[in-house]
Structures are given as structure tokens and as C-alpha cells.
Amino acid sequence: MHSNESSGTADDPSPAPAAGTATAVLPEVPDVTAVQPKAEAPDALGAKLEADRVSAWFGDHKVLERVSLTMEPGSVTALIGPSGCGKSTFLRILNRMHELVPSAALAGEVRLDGTDIYAPGQRVTETRRRIGMVFQKPNPFPAMSIDENVTAGLKLTGGRRRRDERQELVERCLTKAGLWREVKDRLSQPGSSLSGGQQQRLCIARSLAVQPDVLLMDEPCSALDPTSTRRIEETIAELRNEVTIVIVTHNMQQAARVSQYCAFFLAEEGSPGSVVEQADTETMFGSPSDPRTSDYIHGRFG
Ligand SMILES: Nc1ncnc2c1ncn2[C@@H]1O[C@H](COP(=O)(O)OP(=O)(O)OP(=O)(O)O)[C@@H](O)[C@H]1O
Ligand SMILES: [Mg+2]
Numbered sequence: 001m002h003s004n005e006s007s008g009t010a011d012d013p014s015p016a017p018a019a020g021t022a023t024a025v026l027p028e029v030p031d032v033t034a035v036q037p038k039a040e041a042p043d044a045l046g047a048k049l050e051a052d053r054v055s056a057w058f059g060d061h062k063v064l065e066r067v068s069l070t071m072e073p074g075s076v077t078a079l080i081g082p083s084g085c086g087k088s089t090f091l092r093i094l095n096r097m098h099e100l101v102p103s104a105a106l107a108g109e110v111r112l113d114g115t116d117i118y119a120p121g122q123r124v125t126e127t128r129r130r131i132g133m134v135f136q137k138p139n140p141f142p143a144m145s146i147d148e149n150v151t152a153g154l155k156l157t158g159g160r161r162r163r164d165e166r167q168e169l170v171e172r173c174l175t176k177a178g179l180w181r182e183v184k185d186r187l188s189q190p191g192s193s194l195s196g197g198q199q200q201r202l203c204i205a206r207s208l209a210v211q212p213d214v215l216l217m218d219e220p221c222s223a224l225d226p227t228s229t230r231r232i233e234e235t236i237a238e239l240r241n242e243v244t245i246v247i248v249t250h251n252m253q254q255a256a257r258v259s260q261y262c263a264f265f266l267a268e269e270g271s272p273g274s275v276v277e278q279a280d281t282e283t284m285f286g287s288p289s290d291p292r293t294s295d296y297i298h299g300r301f302g
Pocket of ligand 1: 058063081082083084085086087088089090101
């Protein structure tokens, strides 16, 4: 689905009706002028992540049907769709968290830079280091200090560092997560002393400390106020050349603002979730090809 060609300068593709022509109170349509240009990132550091015909089950309940999606380095891919269509399940399959549910099963392949993360011999801890996750609810370790939170994941990867290296890493990750200036004078205070938005940026810094290739974000702003949301969105924009980003969001404006590519998931009555449409974000919001996509992004259901 992804290509790196420039998006060019299309005529204003805004779907918003001209003033006075709206016939009903339509939900807000994302301002597609805010859509990020497609990735032009030959030097992007993240990895390519490919889901290939991924299906998923909980017990005998099939919840995903042959989802294929390529997530390119240098880009943010937004997963959108109504509640229950399998977005979180798909995200959890991408870093082997799905298998933590005892009844869970899956089929298909997930390739990180060409290697199947489910192949025999692939270490699950290494996969989860390379493919980090940020959750809906910020989950810093509350009793740990801010700087300890940042380096908490290093213990798992077994890296011992000198004190000055550790300090440098803390500053680098907090800076990337857009939090350094706010916390640099209080690094020894507990993670729980931060606001919700700051805690979420702390969790992003913690994810970055183990140098992941991919960052998965499951509704990372849904518990945050608009200002904190904006800060996280800026952070995402700054990180995308460093780490491949996949974000689940219910906020269409957010998907339009932060992503270069989009996939629309849908689980129709009695069927497992599948991808109805995937496209670059501009196309998805400006001229979707499936009427169900159009209905969803215009708030007509879901
Ligand atoms: N641990 C679980 N055990 C059994 N079924 C589950 C489990 N987690 C999710 N499901 C089911 O899998 C389907 C997909 O759920 P999932 O959480 O992936 O949806 P989602 O698109 O992330 O929804 P939302 O937008 O509400 O977060 C749903 O039918 C859900 O009930
Ligand atoms: Mg979910």
C-alpha cells in the first residue's frame, strides 16, 4: 500500500461543504489540508513491518480475517474503525502480545525487515524490544523516579551502563518525547507526580530508551486533554523518521493530522474484522473508494 512518491500539490481536496450548503448537522470532517505529506524518508531509521494475511481468534471466535498491511519506515500508519473491529488485537499481534491471552490463536505472518517474528527461534523479548507499545492509559511505574522510569526497560535487555551514559540516555529520550524541559529539574521525583499528558510522554520516553524500530500506540491520547494531545501529536511527528509508528485512534482529525497512511478496519455483523480500505491518508479522507469508509470518516456510524 505504501509508496514514497511525493503527494504533489493537488487542488484543495477538502470534502467540507461550502458554507450554507450543509443539509444536516454533520459531524466534523477532518480538515484534509492538515494531512501530513507522504513520507519522503530515505534515511528513516525505523524498520519495515509487514502483516501478511493475519487472522486471529479468541477461542473459536474469529476476530480478524486476513489482514495484510505494510508499515513503512519514516511513516505513521493510522488504524481506524469502530469499536470491536479488532484494531487492538491486530496491534498486539504486531509485537507478540496477543499470545499472552491463553485462548488466543493466529494465522499469517508478521515480518520485521523481512524476518517473521513468529518463526521458530525468534526471541519474544527481542521482538518486544524492537517493537515497542504505548497504551491508552499512561502506565509509568508510579513509585519509580522519572529518570528510573525512562531506563526501566534496559534491565530487560540486560544492558549495563555507566552513570554518565545513563544520564545522557535519559536526557536524549525525554527530549525526543518532548518532556525534557518540563522535568529536567525534577528527575528524581516519582513518575506519578506528573500530569496525565506528561506521564504519557514519559511512557514514550521509556519505550524509546531500548531503541525500538517500531512504536505501536493504542489510542495514546484518549485519556488526555487537547493540549496534551497536541504535544503527543508533535512528538509523533518528530519521531517518525526514527521509528516506524502505528497508531490506533478513534479521532479522525488526529488520524488526518498525524498519519501518512491509513487502514480502515470493520467487523460487519457476525463477521471478523478486516481491512476494508487502506490508502495514503490524503486519499482516505479526500476520496475514499469504499462507501463504508466514507460513512465512517464522516461519522455516519461507529
Ligand atoms: N482477551 C480477549 N478475550 C476474548 N475476546 C476478546 C479479547 N480481547 C478482545 N476480544 C474480542 O475481539 C474483538 C476485537 O477486539 P479489539 O479489542 O481488538 O477491538 P478494537 O477495535 O480495539 O475495539 P476498541 O475500539 O473498542 O478498542 C472483540 O469482539 C472483542 O470482544
Ligand atoms: Mg482497542
